Amino acid sequence: MTMSQGINRAPRPSSLADVLEVVLDKGIVIDAYVRVAVVGIELLTIDARIVIASVDTYLRFAEAVNRLELQPSEQVGGLPGLMKEITEGGAKHTTKGALSGAKESAKDVLSSLTGDDDDDDEREAQPRRRAPARRGAARSRKPKGA
């Protein structure tokens, strides 16, 4: 049975890091003693992939959640169109995947829209950034046979 490829589904991940994550360290391994017939190749392109939530991350989370208070939920309900702009403006100024210590908060963006903030021109839109190719908790499962 053939499987048609929708636009929905791709035959492989788009990023190299993800392709490597699929193929490296997995699959059938021939036992080490058969080395004469099979050449195994060690690829050390990706190091131990343990994500450690660093203190830096925690500090940024603390700052981010404190900034949330500057935009109480009552304001969100009142002005849907304006809030949409604010949300988009906020998103433009932060780097996705890494809560930056950016000065921009919803409040700042609101100020800029109402003309209170004169520093608008200096801000650059940050491009969306994918998280670096680091893995989650260390794998505890290992293939047998090396």
Add this chain to the structure above:
Amino acid sequence: MALHVYGVVGTDARVPKMRGVGAPGRPLKLVRAGALAALVSEVSDPEALTEQDAVRHLEVLSAMAARNTVLPMRFGTAAPDAQAVCTEVLEAAGPELLASLKALDGYVELRVHLDFDEELALREAASEHPELLGNRARTHGMDQRIRLGEAVASVLQEWITAAGDELLAPAIELSRSSIRLDSPAQHQIRWALLVARDRVPEVDQAVANARLRRGDVEIEYVGPLPVYNFSLDSTDDDGSGSRWGW
């Protein structure tokens, strides 16, 4: 010439007309032994593998998996010649390979990667945990901020995991087995699904629906892949979800 080995299939497998790893890549071939076959292609230097070769290796396996059950070989496996492939791969592990092929017959692996907007997720998670707000005045010290951040990180993780589970519930329901994989970052969730080949269109639909339900989550949907993350034996009804290899 040396042979790069992609994986093991049944002897009646249909091989796509594409080139293998290397520059230039050479045509794909089957080395047969009894009911089994190994998918190979000639390479001039089996040790000079590049990242592009890794990509091509997966593309080959994906094309094979669309039509055949494939047991993937560890990337980088090569043999000096066809005889070595027969003796050291197909004959050496013949019974196990056959049993695995049989158990996985008709199944493919699909991958779904969810990428949440961290800021939006944080907003939603915090709204469900109002105790995390209102701490501004009390968190001047480094210690207090770290503890607050830790609490936030934990809440965020729970929220993202639950949101991912909910988004993918229909797709998971359609799968014989599923496993949440390690992810490179907190705002990303990765699932591997073991799906019967003829149910893939339904999973396609479930993922398409998920994309519509949450426009703020980026969904990368990949497949068909050979089965990397699941092993079944013929007596196993629900899929053990353990990793492959011996």
